[in-house]
Amino acid sequence: MSPCVKSLPAPVFTEAMEPAVRLAGLSKVFGTKVAVDHLDLTVRPGCLFGLLGPNGAGKTTTLSMATGLLRPDGGTAEVLGHDVWADPAAAKARIGVLPDGLRLFDRLSGRELLRYVGLLRRVPAATIADRSDQLLEALGLTADRDTLVVEYSAGMAKKIGLACALIHAPRLLVLDEPFEAVDPVSGEGIRSILRNFVAGGGTAVLSSHVMELVESLCDEVAVVARGRVLTSGSLDDVRQGESLQQRFLDLVGFRAVGEDTLTWLRSSSD
Amino acid sequence: MVALLVRLKLTLLRNSLRRSVWRTVGLVLAVAYALGLVLVGLAGLVALRYASDGLTGDVTVVAFALLSLGWLVMSVLVFGVDETVDPARFALLPVRSRELLPGLLAAGLVGVPGLATALLGLGLVLTWARTPLLTLVAVLAAPLGVLTCVLLSRAATSTLAGLLATRRFRDLAFVLLALFAVILAVGANLGSVVLGPDPQQLRATLALAGTVAAWTPFGWAWAVPADVARGAWAAAGVHLVLGLSLAAGLVRLWWHSLDEQLVSVSAAASGGSRVGGRGRVDRLFPDSPSGAIAARTLRYWRRDPRYLAGAVGFVIAPLAILITQLVNPAGGGGVAMLTPVLLAFFVGLSVGQDLSFDGTALWTHVSAGVSGADDRRGRVLSAVAVYGPLLLVLTVVAVGFTGRWALLPAVVGLSVAVALVGLGAGCVVGALWQWAAPPPGANPFQKGSSGGLPALLSVGVTLAATVLGSLPTVAVALGSAVLPWLGWLVVPVGAANGLVAVRLGISRGGRLLDRRWPEALSAVSEKSD
Numbered sequence: 001m002s003p004c005v006k007s008l009p010a011p012v013f014t015e016a017m018e019p020a021v022r023l024a025g026l027s028k029v030f031g032t033k034v035a036v037d038h039l040d041l042t043v044r045p046g047c048l049f050g051l052l053g054p055n056g057a058g059k060t061t062t063l064s065m066a067t068g069l070l071r072p073d074g075g076t077a078e079v080l081g082h083d084v085w086a087d088p089a090a091a092k093a094r095i096g097v098l099p100d101g102l103r104l105f106d107r108l109s110g111r112e113l114l115r116y117v118g119l120l121r122r123v124p125a126a127t128i129a130d131r132s133d134q135l136l137e138a139l140g141l142t143a144d145r146d147t148l149v150v151e152y153s154a155g156m157a158k159k160i161g162l163a164c165a166l167i168h169a170p171r172l173l174v175l176d177e178p179f180e181a182v183d184p185v186s187g188e189g190i191r192s193i194l195r196n197f198v199a200g201g202g203t204a205v206l207s208s209h210v211m212e213l214v215e216s217l218c219d220e221v222a223v224v225a226r227g228r229v230l231t232s233g234s235l236d237d238v239r240q241g242e243s244l245q246q247r248f249l250d251l252v253g254f255r256a257v258g259e260d261t262l263t264w265l266r267s268s269s270d
Numbered sequence: 271m272v273a274l275l276v277r278l279k280l281t282l283l284r285n286s287l288r289r290s291v292w293r294t295v296g297l298v299l300a301v302a303y304a305l306g307l308v309l310v311g312l313a314g315l316v317a318l319r320y321a322s323d324g325l326t327g328d329v330t331v332v333a334f335a336l337l338s339l340g341w342l343v344m345s346v347l348v349f350g351v352d353e354t355v356d357p358a359r360f361a362l363l364p365v366r367s368r369e370l371l372p373g374l375l376a377a378g379l380v381g382v383p384g385l386a387t388a389l390l391g392l393g394l395v396l397t398w399a400r401t402p403l404l405t406l407v408a409v410l411a412a413p414l415g416v417l418t419c420v421l422l423s424r425a426a427t428s429t430l431a432g433l434l435a436t437r438r439f440r441d442l443a444f445v446l447l448a449l450f451a452v453i454l455a456v457g458a459n460l461g462s463v464v465l466g467p468d469p470q471q472l473r474a475t476l477a478l479a480g481t482v483a484a485w486t487p488f489g490w491a492w493a494v495p496a497d498v499a500r501g502a503w504a505a506a507g508v509h510l511v512l513g514l515s516l517a518a519g520l521v522r523l524w525w526h527s528l529d530e531q532l533v534s535v536s537a538a539a540s541g542g543s544r545v546g547g548r549g550r551v552d553r554l555f556p557d558s559p560s561g562a563i564a565a566r567t568l569r570y571w572r573r574d575p576r577y578l579a580g581a582v583g584f585v586i587a588p589l590a591i592l593i594t595q596l597v598n599p600a601g602g603g604g605v606a607m608l609t610p611v612l613l614a615f616f617v618g619l620s621v622g623q624d625l626s627f628d629g630t631a632l633w634t635h636v637s638a639g640v641s642g643a644d645d646r647r648g649r650v651l652s653a654v655a656v657y658g659p660l661l662l663v664l665t666v667v668a669v670g671f672t673g674r675w676a677l678l679p680a681v682v683g684l685s686v687a688v689a690l691v692g693l694g695a696g697c698v699v700g701a702l703w704q705w706a707a708p709p710p711g712a713n714p715f716q717k718g719s720s721g722g723l724p725a726l727l728s729v730g731v732t733l734a735a736t737v738l739g740s741l742p743t744v745a746v747a748l749g750s751a752v753l754p755w756l757g758w759l760v761v762p763v764g765a766a767n768g769l770v771a772v773r774l775g776i777s778r779g780g781r782l783l784d785r786r787w788p789e790a791l792s793a794v795s796e797k798s799d
Contacts (some may be wrong), residue, residue: 069636071788088787092639102630102795105566107573107710109545112566115552119562120638146544148573150710164634166321 002260005258018081020045021204025075035061049219051207058227059207061161067097106150112140135163154181175206211245275373315393326498328480335489345423347443367528378420391416392770398495410496417489421520428527444575563648574710584616607677610665614685617657618692622700622732626707630795636787643780646697680747683760686742690768694734694775703781704793743767
């Protein structure tokens with residue numbers, strides 16, 4: 001969305017100048033609970049975007065609607081210029097997704113799962129074999145590649161999920177809580193994969209509630225609460241000179257526990 | 271502590287009912303069924319008051335020993351039904367096993383199986399209330415028997431908890447349960463054929479069974495009143511001592527393992543099952559989305575117990591009929607020749623429930639933008655790869671044993687038509703209705719595993735559509751009974767009939783799925799808890 005791009009001849013660069021993600025008026029109601037409330041969000045291509053929000057803010061619902069997994073009640077979702085709900089095939093071909101809380105086909109081994117996802121996305125078998133060896137190596141899963149995914153630990157399952165999201169070389173990565181249950185060493189591996197991916201022209205959107213992680217990794221962030229975007233922009237714009245943690249608490253509205261409450265928790269009262 | 275745990279059990283039961291209307295209906299049905307069985311049992315026990323002491327003794331000892339055995343087997347295989355039982359849940363609380371034990375025991379009695387057993391125990395007292403002495407003995411023995419039932423299940427599940435929690439055992443238990451059903455179905459059939467209607471022989475068999483059952487641990491407590499009625503005081507004394515020591519031993523065993531479990535939380539070690547690097551399964555199908563889905567589903571037939579249990583379920587009826595017919599060939603084998611058609615009739619159901627079995631893992635297909643037709647085609651291919659050989663074997667066995675070669679073309683044509691039409695119907699029905707099935711390895715009897723209305727619709731509509739869609743072939747097959755030369759026409763007609771239906775099913779079902787992929791994903795991920 002930088003101003004200089006707009007002056008370039010449109011037909012040649014349509015995809016480059018399109019936002020990676022554009023959500024407009026996106027809404028979803030579950031029963032009586034409004035999960036996402038007319039949410040607007042734009043993600044610039046080529047950036048690492050962090051979606052922040054407290055539990056139940058609607059992060060997962062928003063990402064599900066943006067990736068074609070959950071039909072919105074209203075609003076539009078565009079990915080790299082393709083409407084996710086009008087032309088799902090074109091949009092889905094460009095996205096790699098790592099959802100949170102959904103199962104994998106876990107009675108396959110790690111390698112079988114990668115081959116499965118690759119074939120579903122019509123990647124040639126030889127390419128799949130080549131890429132999956134590299135991905136398994138980069139994520140430290142080579143030793144467990146022939147173990148059934150159902151036996152994997154939570155962190156390993158996250159990593160094989162990430163590998164599945166990358167196997168077809170997508171232009172956009174949408175990752176829901178990619179660092180949850182992942183140990184620090186593997187976490188660093190994932191970070192470097194994401195940085196390389198963005199350096200190569202890809203766009204990554206990830207949700208998290210670990211502020212330090214988002215602060216050290218992302219270029220741009222948005223804070224979501226009660227189904228709406230409270231603020232969005234570059235890291236510095238959002239922080240406004242404070243730490244991201246403090247700014248987040250201010251935005252979401254945190255009430256500190258006073259000195260007088262929970263006094264019985266003090267050891268001396270025992 | 272006792273009141274607290276019983277209240278916990280009741281609260282859990284009430285909350286599980288609040289979750290959905292279907293669950294309430296399910297529980298009401300379960301209670302009605304159990305109540306029906308208990309009423310039949312009670313009526314039988316009251317009727318036994320008019321029988322001789324010897325017969326009453328044999329019947330009650332055999333029946334109640336089987337009841338005790340059922341407690342042991344079912345609680346081991348269906349581990350996890352009772353949420354209050356799992357002592358691991360109490361590991362973080364500062365309680366001792368001595369405090370927990372009576373409460374857990376009482377909680378075990380609350381609930382449908384516990385109450386049903388207690389009622390039957392009361393029935394035993396009724397039937398033995400013949401003399402004051404016998405009444406007194408029964409009043410003492412029946413509670414001991416009921417208590418032993420609960421203790422057996424608790425001691426076994428908590429001693430084996432580590433083993434029962436492993437994935438391998440749960441998979442195995444699932445298949446064992448399905449096999450158990452087959453053996454019951456086939457065994458009942460065979461039993462009625464072999465034993466025959468000779469009352470003399472039946473009584474002798476019963477007496478033998480009664481004696482054997484009385485000396486197994488499952489029959490010790492139940493045998494005491496029967497011994498007293500026979501006047502066998504020594505046997506009664508030995509049975510009583512054995513029964514009491516069994517109960518005491520079980521309490522000690524349970525107590526000991528409870529102690530262990532309260533300190534070590536997760537005993538379940540992961541087995542780490544590894545699979546071969548390059549599968550032959552992959553080479554069976556082309557490197558395309560539908561080929562990948564076919565290969566994956568075929569792997570699941572081996573690795574996901576739900577598929578195996580489902581196949582066992584489909585094979586029960588044809589196999590039971592075939593075996594009964596072979597043992598007692600009264601009808602000249604005509605019925606046996608129809609068993610492949612019967613199996614073919616159920617083939618479509620597997621495709622109809624495939625999406626629901628995938629569960630939330632289905633997101634992979636939605637996110638990859640798999641076309642509905644590719645998805646349907648892949649699932650049809652794997653069903654053909656599994657049921658095709660099975661049908662062939664069944665046909666060869668049936669014709670080999672009955673020697674009715676003249677019926678072969680009609681049977682082959684009908685099986686092919688019915689199986690393929692069923693798959694076509696399953697393609698459309700599977701795209702229309704999905705439900706949240708319990709994931710692989712989860713307890714099959716757990717809350718909400720039945721799938722409710724969508725599952726019923728799925729089965730009913732698939733079977734009805736299979737019948738209607740196969741009518742052309744059925745007509746020709748019936749015609750061949752009158753005009754034998756028509757028999758050879760059944761094969762090409764059946765093949766054409768089936769192929770048209772399966773193509774139609776794949777394209778129609780595929781288009782339907784293309785429109786409602788996200789809805790299908792929502793339907794299978796509906797949280798049941």
